[in-house]
Amino acid sequence: MFEEQNEQYFIHSDVFLSTEDKTNYGKFFKNSIQFFILLNENHGDINVDDDGDPDLCRPERIDLTLVHRNETNVSECGYQLWNGALLLCDYILTNQTRFLNKTILELGAGIGLCSLIASRFVSKIICTGIL
Numbered sequence: 001m002f003e004e005q006n007e008q009y010f011i012h013s014d015v016f017l018s019t020e021d022k023t024n025y026g027k028f029f030k031n032s033i034q035f036f037i038l039l040n041e042n043h044g045d046i047n048v049d050d051d052g053d054p055d056l057c058r059p060e061r062i063d064l065t066l067v068h069r070n071e072t073n074v075s076e077c078g079y080q081l082w083n084g085a086l087l088l089c090d091y092i093l094t095n096q097t098r099f100l101n102k103t104i105l106e107l108g109a110g111i112g113l114c115s116l117i118a119s120r121f122v123s124k125i126i127c128t129g130i131l
Contacts, residue, residue, distance in 0.1 A: 010071050033064050062120075066111060078110040078129050085110065089117045096121050 047055040069079040092099060092114065099121040106115045106127045115127040 010073055033066060062117075064113070064116065066113070078108065081111055081113060085113050088114045092118050092121070 049055045066081060069076065072079050099118055101123045102121075103124040104115070104118050104122045104126070106112075106118075106125065107129075109115055109127045109129040112127055112129070115125050119125055
């Protein structure tokens with residue numbers, strides 16, 4: 001009975017409230033997001049190539065296309081991207097060395113963005129969710 005009553009209430013994610021791409025896939029929307037990952041932590045060291053030119057450490061750009069919902073009922077809130085997931089992704093990217101060669105368990109992963117970002121650094125990921 002409680003679940004049936006909650007089906008009428010909708011939850012809104014505020015991550016993509018306004019978007020340029022209004023591509024609609026039924027109840028789903030498509031949005032792009034970019035992450036820049038600096039893979040080399042030795043920012044102070046200057047490496048040179050065979051010709052003696054500086055070999056600069058440039059961040060790797062990862063482009064992800066997310067298919068998600070902006071509005072769902074309570075039982076489908078895993079189809080949304082939440083601010084907490086973006087915050088955790090930022091933490092993972094800022095503290096890459098803490099995750100190197102670790103095993104990560106993500107419970108209630110939703111669309112799985114945190115696991116995708118962490119997969120660049122960890123040795124194993126177990127990603128779960130009920131959708």
